[in-house]
Amino acid sequence: MADPVIIAVPKGRILEDALPLLARAGIEPEPAFSDEGSRALRFATNRPDISLIRVRAFDVATFVAHGAAQLGIVGSDVLMEFDYSELYAPVDLGIGRCRVSVAEPVELAALDDPREWSHVRVATKYPALTRRHFEARGVQAECVKLNGAMELAPLLGLSSRIVDLVSSGKTLKENGLVEIEVIAEVSARLIANRAAFKMRSAQIGPLIDAFRQAVR
Numbered sequence: 001m002a003d004p005v006i007i008a009v010p011k012g013r014i015l016e017d018a019l020p021l022l023a024r025a026g027i028e029p030e031p032a033f034s035d036e037g038s039r040a041l042r043f044a045t046n047r048p049d050i051s052l053i054r055v056r057a058f059d060v061a062t063f064v065a066h067g068a069a070q071l072g073i074v075g076s077d078v079l080m081e082f083d084y085s086e087l088y089a090p091v092d093l094g095i096g097r098c099r100v101s102v103a104e105p106v107e108l109a110a111l112d113d114p115r116e117w118s119h120v121r122v123a124t125k126y127p128a129l130t131r132r133h134f135e136a137r138g139v140q141a142e143c144v145k146l147n148g149a150m151e152l153a154p155l156l157g158l159s160s161r162i163v164d165l166v167s168s169g170k171t172l173k174e175n176g177l178v179e180i181e182v183i184a185e186v187s188a189r190l191i192a193n194r195a196a197f198k199m200r201s202a203q204i205g206p207l208i209d210a211f212r213q214a215v216r
């Protein structure tokens with residue numbers, strides 16, 4: 001039998017919504033997969049030709065881009081940050097909906113005019129996306145890379161603005177920040193390694209179709 005197709009799935013918040021989607025696509029992982037307490041990283045499924053790995057959200061794109069996994073589920077925020085040419089993102093899965101936005105303290109927003117900026121210092125998990133966004137309108141962005149808790153940066157003087165994910169807006173509100181600009185809408189995508197998609201189309205093509213059907 002051909003090697004199993006490996007699907008990389010992020011742990012964290014997308015995992016919960018990804019499980020019903022996998023089930024609708026006919027993929028039932030072994031029970032340990034949805035047990036956050038399990039230390040295993042690779043899991044079997046009801047399909048002997050498919051196995052799953054559970055990795056950090058940003059690493060899903062890396063595993064698939066390098067062909068270590070053939071398919072993956074990842075937020076479009078991650079795809080925009082990395083911009084990997086080896087990835088093909090054929091299906092919008094409609095889960096993990098949020099937006100990438102610029103935010104700043106309420107008091108600053110009352111006086112601020114973003115059209116006058118020529119330079120901005122931003123704390124973010126998305127430095128490439130942020131630089132690209134501001135460059136497009138002639139603003140130089142100096143990014144301080146953080147991996148979480150971006151909302152603390154303005155409170156503690158690390159940067160006056162942040163670029164982060166916003167969904168309900170609760171995190172911004174509780175930290176005295178307001179959204180001043182939406183950079184992009186985000187949702188999770190099914191991604192495929194382009195070379196694997198070409199070389200193993202008989203295995204991977206029907207799986208992509210199964211995900212397409214599952215989101216209908």
Ligand SMILES: Nc1ncnc2c1ncn2[C@@H]1O[C@H](COP(=O)(O)OP(=O)(O)OP(=O)(O)O)[C@@H](O)[C@H]1O
Binds near residue numbers: 010147167187
């Ligand atoms: N508030 C949110 N609402 C909806 N989707 C979100 C939200 N926050 C994050 N996401 C989506 O879920 C993905 C993973 O986010 P999550 O917060 O689980 O990762 P993380 O904890 O930052 O990851 P890691 O622990 O690997 O750094 C994001 O890339 C994004 O696409």
Ligand SMILES: O=P(O)(O)OC[C@H]1O[C@H](OP(=O)(O)OP(=O)(O)O)[C@H](O)[C@@H]1O
Binds near residue numbers: 013148164167172
């Ligand atoms: O607008 P809201 O509904 O409040 O959601 C936004 C929050 O969700 C994400 O963080 P998450 O909770 O995933 O934690 P993290 O800091 O580990 O990324 C994001 O980084 C924001 O902090």
